[in-house]
Amino acid sequence: MLRKSTNLLLTRTLSGCLQNLIKKPHIGLTELVQIIINTTHLEQACKYLEDFITNITNVSPETIHTTRLYGLSTFKDARHAAEGEIYTKLNQKIDEFIQLADYEWSMSESDGRASGYLMDLINFLRSTFQVFTHLPNNNNDHAAMSAQFEIPAGSGAAGKVAQTACMSACKHLSTSLMQMLLDSELKQISMGAIQQFNLDLLLPPLRGVMGLAAQRLLVGGHGSGPDTWTSHEGLQAVFASSEPVPGFQGDTLQLAFIDLRQLLDLFMVWDWSTYLADYGQPTSKYLRVNPSTALALLEKMKDTSKKNNIFSQFRKNDRDKQKLIETVVKQLRSLVNGMSQHS
Template identity: 65%
Template sequence: MSSLPLQLVQIIINTTHLEKSCKFLEEFITNITNVLPETVHTTKLYGTTTFKDARHAAEEEIYTNLNQKIDQFLQLADYDWMAMEPGSKASDYLVDLIGFLRSTFAVFTHLPGKVAQTACMSACKHLSTSLMQLLLEAEVRQLTLGALQQFNLDVEECEQFARSGPVPGFQGDTLQLAFIDLRQLLDLFIQWDWSTYLADYGQPTCKYLRVNPTTALVLLEKMRDTSRKNNVFAQFRKNERDKQKLIDTVAKQLRGLINSHHS
């Protein structure tokens, strides 16, 4: 792990200690000098604010640094978007990334609880958003169900990390919710559960409430052109024409949802 997070953690610990110490220093000066309380107040604000500002700056740098490290790992992602079958485990780059996050947050136990929680949630949200962008980026013009299943293994690894409680203080599945958009999108496609999605769309209890129809259509279009070449939907035991017709029908309904939403 880079030494920078460790340095930032130490800065936060030190400035927090100094900030608390200001109170005792100011009381000591008041007692020995008999300075009026309103005069001390000016010094108190300056001293406390200085250390507080330094601490906040270090906290923000931690969040930024973590996101940058996540981006570095994601640059190592090398998905075979045309894979016929998924691998047997999560991608190596993702396993290494989760290992880095675990070791980092183990150090964060020395930080104030809120700082550690914010850093962890920020990292998980950034990872989730980046994975979604990776899946939907324009350069990925085609993908197979096998590729999507491999991607799902990686998201499951992220969810397991969130469930493991990398930092204390989160209530229930709060941290897992950082990956809810990915989870619902992947479940919809892997289970091919369009009848449920289309029937319940717009209802607050919808199973796929977090799946935007525009996002779903983008992903569906990527799978459309691979269905004939790679027999993507073989598990449905339909001929190629029926499978293509099914995709076209779903795509048309998704466009209808999008148009009705914007009208």
């Protein structure tokens, strides 16, 4: 009877209270981390509660028909719910920062500085990931979530929660930035705006995540400030070896941005001949660039080119550029139409 009453207390009263607490809007990331810590210790204490009840009732839990305590599953479920809420709230916070973005989509050229909203976001993520260092280690959980985000084996609970949160944040940020570029409400984008967007994708990890030592590796003989780097490859190499959260292997974090990275590379290099020639090939340099995505962005640039060059018909370079854009647009539309016919 005592075991049954205890189980009712754990599975109905306590479990319900924990689940309701975790879902409350005012509960922040720090509080969720504390809930994970508390439920981990409570789970570990269940064996002592089992021993206490056994001493009172003189009935061993190994006896046939004896009900075992459900404390382990109660606290484990609460901990998993808290972890899931961490990932959700982290993405919501990223959305709040992105709403502060104020790009001048018609700018003629980038001013060479990373956007303030992204710098603030990276600083927030750095401080947030530090909170996860307080999590206790428990190697028996997190398998499903870790597998979803390709988290390496061998990390404890603290490491896996932090790694999953980091990868989830990177994927959400990449998706949100891509959606910003392709927003149907955004009608025109200049090449200068593309350059600024590309700069933002490069600099925040440099300043905010990699730290001063990594910055110094990138600074060459062409400048001395944190906004200077020697090459695109150099930045990518250092980013791959940086650890905003310990435990990632190789270019795991870079893969979260690969769709956006390849799209921006295509426009920055203006490498349409390579893209069109290699389209559909498994070794294509721009394998992750969907023709419909490239078309949507290029058409925004085509409209800008027409608007900003009223007298373009009198300038050969402008005429040639406009003809090239129109030619590429036609070829991309052909690829998109071909995809729709085969789907």
